[in-house]
Amino acid sequence: MHEIIKLENVSTTYEGEKRPAIKNINLSIKKNEFVYIVGPNAAGKTTLLETINGLLTPIQGKVQVFGQDVRKDGAKIRSEIGYVPQDFMVDQNEPYTALDVVLMGMYGKIGILKRVEDKHKAKALEVMELLGIKELANRPVGKLSGGQQQKVMIARALAKEPKILLLDEPFSNLDVESKEKIPKLIYQLHEERELTTLVVTHDANQIIQNVNRIVIMNEGKIIAEKTGKKLISSLKEFWWLPHTEAVE
Numbered sequence: 001m002h003e004i005i006k007l008e009n010v011s012t013t014y015e016g017e018k019r020p021a022i023k024n025i026n027l028s029i030k031k032n033e034f035v036y037i038v039g040p041n042a043a044g045k046t047t048l049l050e051t052i053n054g055l056l057t058p059i060q061g062k063v064q065v066f067g068q069d070v071r072k073d074g075a076k077i078r079s080e081i082g083y084v085p086q087d088f089m090v091d092q093n094e095p096y097t098a099l100d101v102v103l104m105g106m107y108g109k110i111g112i113l114k115r116v117e118d119k120h121k122a123k124a125l126e127v128m129e130l131l132g133i134k135e136l137a138n139r140p141v142g143k144l145s146g147g148q149q150q151k152v153m154i155a156r157a158l159a160k161e162p163k164i165l166l167l168d169e170p171f172s173n174l175d176v177e178s179k180e181k182i183p184k185l186i187y188q189l190h191e192e193r194e195l196t197t198l199v200v201t202h203d204a205n206q207i208i209q210n211v212n213r214i215v216i217m218n219e220g221k222i223i224a225e226k227t228g229k230k231l232i233s234s235l236k237e238f239w240w241l242p243h244t245e246a247v248e
Protein backbone atom coordinates (compact mmCIF):
# COMPACT_ATOMS: atom_id res chain seq x y z
CA MET A 1 0.00 0.00 0.00
CA HIS A 2 1.37 3.38 -0.97
CA GLU A 3 2.11 5.76 1.87
CA ILE A 4 1.69 9.48 1.33
CA ILE A 5 3.22 10.45 4.67
CA LYS A 6 5.82 8.36 6.45
CA LEU A 7 7.76 9.19 9.60
CA GLU A 8 10.43 6.84 10.89
CA ASN A 9 11.75 7.31 14.38
CA VAL A 10 11.41 11.08 14.18
CA SER A 11 12.31 13.45 17.00
CA THR A 12 12.12 17.25 16.78
CA THR A 13 13.73 19.60 19.28
CA TYR A 14 13.20 23.37 19.21
CA GLU A 15 16.30 25.52 19.07
CA GLY A 16 17.70 26.18 22.52
CA GLU A 17 15.61 23.40 24.12
CA LYS A 18 17.04 20.26 25.65
CA ARG A 19 14.04 18.02 25.42
CA PRO A 20 12.53 17.02 22.11
CA ALA A 21 8.94 18.25 21.56
CA ILE A 22 8.17 15.03 19.69
CA LYS A 23 10.03 11.81 20.33
CA ASN A 24 10.62 8.68 18.24
CA ILE A 25 7.53 9.15 16.12
CA ASN A 26 6.59 6.40 13.69
CA LEU A 27 3.60 7.14 11.54
CA SER A 28 2.38 5.98 8.13
CA ILE A 29 -0.57 7.56 6.41
CA LYS A 30 -2.05 6.35 3.15
CA LYS A 31 -3.68 8.35 0.41
CA ASN A 32 -7.21 9.53 1.18
CA GLU A 33 -7.00 8.79 4.89
CA PHE A 34 -8.76 11.25 7.17
CA VAL A 35 -6.74 11.35 10.37
CA TYR A 36 -7.67 12.91 13.67
CA ILE A 37 -4.82 13.86 15.98
CA VAL A 38 -5.76 14.31 19.61
CA GLY A 39 -3.96 14.99 22.84
CA PRO A 40 -3.61 17.56 25.60
CA ASN A 41 -1.84 20.91 25.35
CA ALA A 42 1.90 20.54 24.73
CA ALA A 43 1.47 16.94 23.52
CA GLY A 44 3.37 17.79 20.33
CA LYS A 45 0.52 17.99 17.81
CA THR A 46 1.57 21.27 16.20
CA THR A 47 5.21 20.16 16.21
CA LEU A 48 4.19 16.96 14.43
CA LEU A 49 2.34 18.85 11.67
CA GLU A 50 5.21 21.28 11.18
CA THR A 51 7.71 18.42 11.06
CA ILE A 52 5.60 16.77 8.35
CA ASN A 53 5.52 19.86 6.16
CA GLY A 54 9.19 20.59 6.74
CA LEU A 55 8.77 23.89 8.59
CA LEU A 56 10.63 22.20 11.43
CA THR A 57 13.64 19.97 10.85
CA PRO A 58 13.90 16.86 13.00
CA ILE A 59 17.09 16.11 14.90
CA GLN A 60 16.61 12.44 14.23
CA GLY A 61 14.73 10.17 11.87
CA LYS A 62 13.28 10.43 8.41
CA VAL A 63 10.20 12.25 7.11
CA GLN A 64 8.92 11.34 3.69
CA VAL A 65 5.97 12.88 1.89
CA PHE A 66 4.94 11.51 -1.52
CA GLY A 67 8.00 9.26 -1.11
CA GLN A 68 10.31 12.30 -1.10
CA ASP A 69 12.55 13.48 1.70
CA VAL A 70 11.10 16.62 3.29
CA ARG A 71 14.58 17.85 4.14
CA LYS A 72 15.55 17.88 0.46
CA ASP A 73 12.30 18.61 -1.32
CA GLY A 74 10.50 20.69 1.30
CA ALA A 75 9.44 23.57 -0.93
CA LYS A 76 8.09 21.27 -3.62
CA ILE A 77 6.25 19.17 -1.05
CA ARG A 78 4.78 22.25 0.63
CA SER A 79 3.37 23.42 -2.71
CA GLU A 80 1.05 20.39 -2.48
CA ILE A 81 0.08 20.90 1.16
CA GLY A 82 -2.71 23.14 2.38
CA TYR A 83 -1.76 24.15 5.91
CA VAL A 84 -3.98 25.98 8.35
CA PRO A 85 -1.71 26.93 11.25
CA GLN A 86 -3.01 27.08 14.79
CA ASP A 87 -1.54 30.46 15.57
CA PHE A 88 -1.70 33.01 12.86
CA MET A 89 -1.21 36.59 13.84
CA VAL A 90 -2.74 39.15 11.58
CA ASP A 91 -1.63 42.73 12.07
CA GLN A 92 -4.64 45.00 12.41
CA ASN A 93 -3.07 47.29 9.83
CA GLU A 94 -2.38 44.50 7.38
CA PRO A 95 -3.08 46.05 3.97
CA TYR A 96 -3.95 42.80 2.21
CA THR A 97 -7.58 42.04 1.56
CA ALA A 98 -9.18 38.70 2.37
CA LEU A 99 -9.09 37.89 -1.35
CA ASP A 100 -5.36 38.67 -1.52
CA VAL A 101 -4.71 36.23 1.32
CA VAL A 102 -6.71 33.46 -0.37
CA LEU A 103 -4.84 34.14 -3.62
CA MET A 104 -1.53 33.80 -1.75
CA GLY A 105 -2.40 30.13 -1.27
CA MET A 106 -2.44 29.80 -5.05
CA TYR A 107 0.93 31.43 -5.77
CA GLY A 108 2.73 28.09 -5.86
CA LYS A 109 0.52 27.06 -8.75
CA ILE A 110 0.22 30.44 -10.48
CA GLY A 111 3.98 31.08 -10.23
CA ILE A 112 5.17 34.00 -8.19
CA LEU A 113 6.26 36.11 -11.16
CA LYS A 114 3.12 35.58 -13.18
CA ARG A 115 0.11 37.76 -13.03
CA VAL A 116 -2.99 36.84 -11.10
CA GLU A 117 -5.63 36.41 -13.75
CA ASP A 118 -9.40 36.68 -13.56
CA LYS A 119 -9.70 32.90 -13.56
CA HIS A 120 -7.55 32.72 -10.40
CA LYS A 121 -9.70 35.34 -8.72
CA ALA A 122 -12.83 33.49 -9.77
CA LYS A 123 -11.49 30.28 -8.20
CA ALA A 124 -10.55 32.07 -4.98
CA LEU A 125 -13.98 33.69 -4.79
CA GLU A 126 -15.65 30.35 -5.43
CA VAL A 127 -13.88 28.84 -2.40
CA MET A 128 -14.68 31.92 -0.33
CA GLU A 129 -18.33 31.51 -1.24
CA LEU A 130 -18.26 27.90 -0.05
CA LEU A 131 -17.03 29.18 3.32
CA GLY A 132 -19.57 32.00 3.39
CA ILE A 133 -16.97 34.77 3.25
CA LYS A 134 -17.28 35.96 -0.34
CA GLU A 135 -18.70 39.29 0.75
CA LEU A 136 -15.54 39.89 2.81
CA ALA A 137 -13.28 39.57 -0.26
CA ASN A 138 -12.30 43.23 -0.43
CA ARG A 139 -12.09 43.90 3.31
CA PRO A 140 -8.59 44.26 4.81
CA VAL A 141 -7.90 40.98 6.55
CA GLY A 142 -6.60 42.73 9.68
CA LYS A 143 -10.01 44.25 10.26
CA LEU A 144 -11.87 40.93 10.24
CA SER A 145 -12.99 39.04 13.33
CA GLY A 146 -11.03 36.02 14.59
CA GLY A 147 -13.57 33.58 13.16
CA GLN A 148 -13.66 35.38 9.82
CA GLN A 149 -9.86 35.31 9.67
CA GLN A 150 -9.92 31.60 10.42
CA LYS A 151 -12.30 31.05 7.50
CA VAL A 152 -9.93 33.05 5.27
CA MET A 153 -7.08 30.75 6.32
CA ILE A 154 -9.18 27.67 5.54
CA ALA A 155 -10.14 29.19 2.16
CA ARG A 156 -6.48 29.87 1.44
CA ALA A 157 -5.57 26.24 2.11
CA LEU A 158 -8.43 24.91 -0.02
CA ALA A 159 -7.94 27.33 -2.94
CA LYS A 160 -4.44 25.95 -3.28
CA GLU A 161 -6.04 22.68 -4.41
CA PRO A 162 -3.52 20.68 -2.41
CA LYS A 163 -3.09 16.93 -2.20
CA ILE A 164 -2.67 17.04 1.57
CA LEU A 165 -4.50 19.14 4.15
CA LEU A 166 -2.87 19.78 7.52
CA LEU A 167 -5.36 21.56 9.78
CA ASP A 168 -4.30 22.69 13.23
CA GLU A 169 -7.31 23.64 15.35
CA PRO A 170 -9.05 25.06 12.28
CA PHE A 171 -12.42 25.41 13.97
CA SER A 172 -11.38 26.94 17.29
CA ASN A 173 -12.76 30.44 16.59
CA LEU A 174 -15.85 29.39 14.69
CA ASP A 175 -19.40 29.89 15.90
CA VAL A 176 -21.76 26.98 16.55
CA GLU A 177 -23.26 27.01 13.06
CA SER A 178 -19.87 27.16 11.33
CA LYS A 179 -18.54 24.38 13.57
CA GLU A 180 -21.26 22.21 12.05
CA LYS A 181 -20.94 23.34 8.46
CA ILE A 182 -17.23 23.76 7.83
CA PRO A 183 -16.01 20.35 9.04
CA LYS A 184 -18.68 18.83 6.77
CA LEU A 185 -17.47 20.92 3.86
CA ILE A 186 -13.87 19.88 4.50
CA TYR A 187 -14.83 16.23 4.61
CA GLN A 188 -16.82 16.60 1.39
CA LEU A 189 -13.82 18.15 -0.38
CA HIS A 190 -11.55 15.52 1.15
CA GLU A 191 -13.68 12.83 -0.52
CA GLU A 192 -14.27 14.62 -3.83
CA ARG A 193 -10.63 15.50 -4.35
CA GLU A 194 -9.24 12.32 -2.75
CA LEU A 195 -7.20 14.34 -0.32
CA THR A 196 -5.16 13.08 2.59
CA THR A 197 -6.22 15.07 5.64
CA LEU A 198 -4.78 15.44 9.13
CA VAL A 199 -6.84 17.43 11.61
CA VAL A 200 -5.88 18.50 15.10
CA THR A 201 -9.02 19.63 16.88
CA HIS A 202 -10.67 19.62 20.23
CA ASP A 203 -14.01 20.03 18.44
CA ALA A 204 -14.09 16.35 17.72
CA ASN A 205 -17.80 15.73 17.47
CA GLN A 206 -18.12 17.28 14.06
CA ILE A 207 -15.46 15.20 12.37
CA ILE A 208 -15.25 12.05 14.41
CA GLN A 209 -17.79 10.08 12.35
CA ASN A 210 -15.66 10.48 9.24
CA VAL A 211 -12.17 9.70 10.44
CA ASN A 212 -10.26 6.58 9.37
CA ARG A 213 -7.58 6.85 11.98
CA ILE A 214 -7.07 8.46 15.35
CA VAL A 215 -3.59 9.29 16.57
CA ILE A 216 -3.42 9.95 20.28
CA MET A 217 -0.46 11.95 21.52
CA ASN A 218 0.84 12.74 24.97
CA GLU A 219 4.15 14.21 26.11
CA GLY A 220 5.66 14.20 22.64
CA LYS A 221 4.81 10.60 21.86
CA ILE A 222 2.16 8.74 19.97
CA ILE A 223 0.65 6.69 22.77
CA ALA A 224 -1.98 4.97 20.66
CA GLU A 225 -3.28 4.74 17.12
CA LYS A 226 -6.71 3.45 16.30
CA THR A 227 -8.28 2.54 13.00
CA GLY A 228 -11.46 0.77 12.05
CA LYS A 229 -14.97 0.84 13.36
CA LYS A 230 -14.45 1.19 17.06
CA LEU A 231 -12.71 4.51 16.91
CA ILE A 232 -15.10 6.41 19.12
CA SER A 233 -15.39 3.80 21.83
CA SER A 234 -11.64 3.30 21.80
CA LEU A 235 -11.10 7.00 22.29
CA LYS A 236 -13.04 6.75 25.54
CA GLU A 237 -10.17 4.71 26.99
CA PHE A 238 -8.30 8.00 26.96
CA TRP A 239 -10.81 9.91 29.05
CA TRP A 240 -7.99 10.73 31.47
CA LEU A 241 -6.29 12.86 28.85
CA PRO A 242 -7.53 16.44 28.99
CA HIS A 243 -9.44 17.51 25.88
CA THR A 244 -10.51 14.08 24.81
CA GLU A 245 -13.67 14.23 26.89
CA ALA A 246 -15.29 16.35 24.17
CA VAL A 247 -16.14 13.19 22.25
CA GLU A 248 -19.59 11.84 22.99
Ligand SMILES: Nc1ncnc2c1ncn2[C@@H]1O[C@H](COP(=O)(O)OP(=O)(O)OP(=O)(O)O)[C@@H](O)[C@H]1O
Pocket residue numbers: 014015017021039040041042043044045046047048086
Ligand atom coordinates in the same frame (compact mmCIF):
# COMPACT_ATOMS: atom_id res chain seq x y z
N1 LIG B 1 8.80 27.66 19.43
C1 LIG B 1 9.01 26.83 20.46
N2 LIG B 1 10.17 26.86 21.16
C2 LIG B 1 10.41 26.02 22.19
N3 LIG B 1 9.54 25.08 22.59
C3 LIG B 1 8.36 24.98 21.94
C4 LIG B 1 8.04 25.86 20.84
N4 LIG B 1 6.81 25.53 20.39
C5 LIG B 1 6.39 24.52 21.17
N5 LIG B 1 7.31 24.18 22.10
C6 LIG B 1 7.20 23.10 23.09
O1 LIG B 1 7.05 21.87 22.43
C7 LIG B 1 6.11 21.06 23.09
C8 LIG B 1 5.02 20.65 22.14
O2 LIG B 1 4.31 21.81 21.73
P1 LIG B 1 3.20 21.79 20.61
O3 LIG B 1 2.92 23.20 20.25
O4 LIG B 1 3.60 20.87 19.52
O5 LIG B 1 1.97 21.14 21.41
P2 LIG B 1 0.44 20.96 20.98
O6 LIG B 1 0.09 19.53 21.18
O7 LIG B 1 0.24 21.53 19.65
O8 LIG B 1 -0.31 21.83 22.09
P3 LIG B 1 -1.65 22.73 22.02
O9 LIG B 1 -2.82 21.80 22.19
O10 LIG B 1 -1.52 23.64 23.16
O11 LIG B 1 -1.65 23.43 20.72
C9 LIG B 1 5.63 21.86 24.30
O12 LIG B 1 6.31 21.42 25.43
C10 LIG B 1 5.99 23.28 23.96
O13 LIG B 1 6.30 24.01 25.11
Ligand SMILES: [Mg+2]
Pocket residue numbers: 045046047086168
Ligand atom coordinates in the same frame (compact mmCIF):
# COMPACT_ATOMS: atom_id res chain seq x y z
MG1 LIG C 1 -0.80 23.11 18.93
